[in-house]
Every structure is written in structure tokens, then in C-alpha cells.
Amino acid sequence: MALELFNTLSGQVEPLFAADGNALRFYCCGPTVYDYGHIGNFRTFLHVDVLRRAIKLHGIGVHHVMNVTDVDDKIIRNASAAGKPIGEYSAKFEKAFFDDMKALSCETPEDIARATEHIPEMVELIQRLAAEDIAYQTEDGSWYFRIKRFPAYGQLSKKDLDGIEDGARIDSDEYEKDSARDFALWKSAKPGETSWDTAIGNGRPGWHIECSAMALKYLGESFDLHAGGEDLMFPHHENEIAQSEACTHKQFARHWFHVRFLLVEGRKMSKSEGNFYTLRDLLLKGYRASAIRFLLLSVPYRQQLNFTFEGLAAETSAVDRLRTFQARVASGIKDGKWPETAADPELSATIRKSGEDFTAALSNDLNTAEARAPIFDLLRAVNTAADQNKLTRADAEATLAVLAQFDTIFSVLEDHDAELTRNALAWAESEGRMADVAPEVLEAFGSSSLSDVDIDALVAERTLAKKQRNFARADAIRNELLEKGILLEDSKDGVRWKRK
Template identity: 70%
Template structure:
């Protein structure tokens, strides 16, 4: 089935397919590792993950490159404030970023490119631009890109820069999102500032040149897809296009994929508003990683998501419902005769699921199709109208759903424990909700011992003791499920 995806460059929904062979060459802007990532960042990474997972489900192999910006203004500023070199400062937050991706079940890209490991490629690209008079050097030793010489500047963001003049410059990474000024390719160092000695002179790369150099180094010219958050469209991605196409005189990327940022309880997320959350903040409040993932991908990538705690609680229930349904299907008493109505409904749900994702990654309609299956399947199980073929069909569709949504594996307790251990190491236990501390007062071995004691009490027909143990566990956030396959327990 063809995947059609909105292309920011053309403002149209177009087919996305590799130009050569079966490998789709995609570049996605990664983190600047100066602090812990927030949920707005992770919405973008999750939507890119959904895209690459669906490509794989369709038989397309992504060659996905993601950069790590491990040198920029914020990093230099924060490392200086911490009194450590940037080479010691950034690994902490890079490691945290990948831990958070693991908690959210985000697949790692095929290539992870760190800016500091690719300085020669950036220098070579700047020298190429200078030879073609697209780059010029200033008195302080910095190099800038000459925007006025690239007449197509603004074609991605659809901004009109026809009146720009040569020579107005900006040299910092955080600047006016509505203006166009010659941007820094190479920054001469301030006194005592970390820098590289190169043929360009001493300095460090500008933010934009990093992605152009690394994208073309690992993927070549003419990328199939370039992805990132909507906040990067201008100036970052516009600048990437300008410097890349000026150097190669070829199309930099055929398809551009931009993810909208989110609101939190109807407001823009910011520290001053008190509604700024990292993934770890939410885990320490007692929310599950799977529910956070489900909420962040529940709304299609081109629509703004309003992140609410009521919504997060609802997604916790939704994930649990899906897991319970899969367990019911696996353990259902199935006959030899197929239920034709359920078979037809399963086929319809499968068709709707794939059509939704193929139509601009409509995750909302895709998950609705799966919940239609849940309703139909539960009704058939309750009525004992289920054949072995029905079971196979439903489990197959659930597997395809999870290949994209990745929420059915129950590893939430692992990541809750990870967050608690991190809070203890970082002296942040005061940020843990009292309910979560109570729920995790018991270790897994202690819980299993109590569950075994309850089972023994039931066998001895000491139901009062069995009920007492169940209630004690429930007070500590542990739920017990009795089934024909035995006793299972889980944390709330």
C-alpha cells in the first residue's frame, strides 16, 4: 500500500518512496544535548519513530541518520557555568536522551552522527561554499553564508525575502524566527572558548552547517526525506537548503516532514508557566511510559496535541484495555469453526488501520480501527463464538498494530524503577509522588512471596487471609489477577 505524506516543500500530500532500490534515505534532526529533553521534543521523535516503523511494516528499509548537536551556544554557556569542558558536559545528557528514547520504545536510527566527530566534513563544505562565493570571512575570523546570492531562499517556509540585503549578519544560534540575515557557518572563538584549529582558522561550526555536512556525508545528495519539529522549519531547515543546494547545485531533500509542537493543558509549554515537563518528571509523578507514548502519538503529526493529565490517565486505561484484550484472545477457548462475521470485521479493521496510516500517518484513525477490533473480539469471546482462525487473524492484526504503536509490551515497571533509581542518585526523591513511593515500597520478590502466600491460603480455604493479603497489596498499588492460567500480579 502506497504511503502518502504531506511535503512541507510543496505543501501537498505526495507519495513517499525511495528513489533508488528499497532503502529510504532519511535524516531527522536530533537533540542539542545541553539538558534533559521535554515532552515537546519527544513528540517529534515519537512521530518520526511511527513513520520509520510503518515504513518497515510496508517492506521499506529506512536508512535513518540522526545528528547529536554536542557543541553550540547553550552547551558552551552551560558547561562554563558548571566549570567542566563540553566533552565532559554533553555525554551526561546524550546518555539521558537515549535512555528516554528506550523508555518510550523509540527505535534507534541506523546512524547517529555527533557534530564534534564530523568537523572536517563541515570545514570542507564551508570551503566549497567560499570557492563559489556563497561564503565570506569577516574581520574577526568568522565565516558567513551570503543569503542574497541564493534567490530561492524562503521556498520551504514560504516567506518572502526578496528584499534582503547582503551583509546583515547574525552569529548566535537563538535568533529572530522572522528575519533573514547572513548566518554563521564558522564562529571565531571568544577568549578562552572551546574551538578547533582548521584551515578556516580557529573556531567552531555554526548550527546549520552541522546538519548539511552530516546529512550529505552519510546519505549523499538528494535525500528522500528530511524530518524535524515545526520550530526548525525556519531558519534551520531553510538555511540547510540554502547552503546544501548552493554547494551541490542539486535538490537537498525531496520530501520534508514537520511535526507540530504541543500545548500543555491548553497553554504553550514553558518553565515560567510551570507546565514544563520532561519524561522523567512524568514518570516520577507515577505515569507509565507506555501511556506517555500513546498520548504523544494519538493525534496525527500535523495537528497540535493538547497534552492534559486527564488525557494521560485515559491513555493509561486505553493501553491496559489493549493488553487485556490481547491476553483474552491468547487464552480464549476457540472452536474449529470460524466466526464469519468476526472474520469480516477483523478484515475491515485491518484495512482501515493500513489505510489510515497510508493516508498521511493518521494515527487517530489507525488506533480507532484497533479499538473497533477490541469491541468485536470481546463480544465474540463473551458469546463463545470464536474459531481458531479468528484468533490467528486478531493476533496477527494486533502484532501489526504494535509494530507501529509499540505499547503492548508491558515494561512499564522497569522504567518506573529506572526513574526512581535516577531520582535517588540525583537527590530528587522530593519530586516523586507519595503514591508512587508507596507503590514501590515492596520489591518484586517481596510481592511474589505475598502472592504465593495468598495462593496457599486459598488452597487451604483460608479465604479471610487471602482477602487480607489482596487488600494489603492493593493498598501498595499491586493488583492481582486470577485466571485459568494461574495468578498474575502487576503494579498500578
């Protein structure tokens, strides 16, 4: 089934394909590295991750480029406040960003392009625009894009510029622009600010030009898809189109993919609302990275997601159930528990269908909500069969294959959660943020927490007490461990424990 995706440019769901018949070339607007990434940022990147995984699942290669904006007003402001060069300042948050992406199991793009490493490309682009009289320089040395010279302006965000008042909102240092809507390509150097001395003057790039320059460099003048958060549609992406197409006279990106903003507890996430969360905040509160990923992907990308702590708890349970199920089926194969008899045709068909339904839902404009359903259908059908001793080895293996396919997209079945929480704890320690750590997290993962050896010893003591039918002692140990975040599970194969 062909992968179909909504295209902001056309306003329609369209088949997605690689124009060169080989790899699908796409660009995603990445982070501005001035602070730690928040869950809103990651909702976008997570859905872009699903997009790239879905493309690959359809047997199409990907060439994914993501930029890192490592120079802009906020970085300059924050770096200067911290008394650091902007490079040192932004490097810290760039590393944090990629660590977070990894924690959320996002695949790494084929190319990561930093703005500061592409100044010559940007300068060249501005020169080409200047040659066509589309870029012009103002008295202070800044360069602007003359929107009047690009009639298609507004095509992506469906804006009719004629209806917008010209002359509104004139910035004090932008008074020289021909039109208030003209946007900056290059900002002339200000005293004390980082700048580059180039053929078009001493200054630094405007925000939009980096993406045009880098996309054209890595993906060519015309490529398949361009992605980002919904807020970037205007003006950022509109400006990218204008700059690039005015220069190349070719269509920039064919397909545009925009991810909607999320709400937190029903409101727009903002620092003033007190509902602003970075990934690290959540990990320190004891929420698992896998549950965060699963929640952020639970609602299709074009739909507003309401991020709540109740939802996070729900997804934690859901991920646990899937993992337990996978372990049950896999260990049964290992132990030779599932007979190698003829498979029940009905069950085999159900297993096959769940895989098909999964890919069909995904092909349908990446309907991640719909794609989850068949996995739980599979879980129920196979568990029931296993309970009734009707699960065969062949069906068990087929089940694992479907789960693996599911996980090529959702990527939540492998459990790295404890390790990721420990990493976050280590970070909090090094940054002096221990006050943000929830007591339970400290209890379960902190330096004073029980070691595996301690736990095993207590578990052994409890098992002995149980054997002696000293249930009071056994229950006391169980409660003691529970208070420290250790959950015991008695099974026929012995006692398992896990950290909550």
C-alpha cells in the same frame, strides 16, 4: 496502498518513495544534548519513529540518519557552569536521551552523527561555499552565508525576504555581516570556549552547517526526506537547504516532514508556565512510558496535541485494555480454548478489515488517530465472539496477527513499564532527585516496597481466608495491598496481581 505524506516544501500530500528504489534515505534533526529531553522533544521523535516504522510496514527499507548536536551555546554555557569539558557534559545527556528514546520504544536510526565528530566535513563545505563567494569571512574570523546569492531562500518556510527589514536586530558581535539575514557558518573562537583549529580558522561550527555536512555525507547530495520539529522549518532547515544546494546545485531533500508543537494543559509548554515536563518527571510521577507514547501519538503529527494528565490517565486505561485483550486471545490459543472449527465468515471479514483499515489510515498522511479506531473495533468484535463461544482458533490467530501489525507501529503491547519506572527511580536516587518521586511510586517500586515473595505470601493468606469464608480478613489483606499499589484480580484460574 501507497504511503502518502504531507510535504512542507510543496504544501501538498504526496506519495512517499525511495528514489533509489531501495531504501528510503532520510535525515532527522536530533537533540541538542544540553539537558534532559522533554515531552515536546519526544512528540517529534515519536512521530518520526512512526514514520520510519510505517515506511518499513510498506515494504520499503530505511536509511535513517539522526544528528546529535554536541556543541552549541547552551552546552558551552552549561558545561562551563558545571565546570566540565563540553564532551563530558554532553555525553551524559546524550546517553540520557537515547535511554529515554528506548524507554519510549523508539527504534534506533541507522546512523547517529555527532557534530563534533564531523568538523572536517563542515570545514570542507564552508570552503566549497567560499570558493563560490557564497561564504565570506568577517574581520573577527567568523564565516557567514551570503543569502543574496541564493535566490531560492525562503522556499520552505514560504518567506518573502524582500518584505523583511534588512538591518533589524544586529547583534553586537555580528556587526560586520553584509546583511542582517546572513547566518553564521563558523564562529570564530572566543577566549575560554571550545574551538577547533582548522583551515578556515580557529573556531566552532554554526548550528546549521552540521546538518548539511552530515546529511550530505551519509545520505548523498540528494535524498528522500528530511524531518524535524515545526520550529526548525525556519531558519534551520531553510539554512540547510541554502548551504547544501548552493554547494551541490542539486535538490537537497525532496520531502520535508515537520511535527507540530504540543500544548500542555492548553498552554505552550515552558518552564515559566510551570508546565514543563521531561520524560523522567512523568515516570517519577507514576505515569507509564507506554501511556506516554500512546498519548503522544494519539493526535496526528500535523495537529497540535494538548498534553494533559487526564489524557495520560485515559491512555493508561486504553493500553491496559489492549494488553488484556491480547493476553486473552493468546492464552486461549495456548490452552486450546478456541475450537478448530470452521470460522464465522463475518468475524473473519471483520478481523481482516480492521487490519486493512489500520494500514489505510496510516497511509493517509500517518493519521494515527484514525489508525487506532479499527483496533478497538477488532477488540470488541473478537471479545463478543469469545464471550459467545464463537471464536475459532483460526480467527484467534488472525486476531493476534492484526494486533502484531498494529504494534509494529504503536509498540505499546509489550509491558516494560514497571522496569522503566524502576530505572527512573534508580536515576532519581543517583541524581539526588528523590523529592520528585511521587509517594505512590516510592510505595510500589521503592526499596521498602513489597517484594514479589511478600505479595505472593499475602495473596496466599487471603486465598485461605476466603476459603474459610473469613471475608473480613480477606478484604483487609486486599485493602492493605491496594494501599501499597498492588491491585488484585480474582479469576477462575487463580489470583493475579499487578503493580499500579
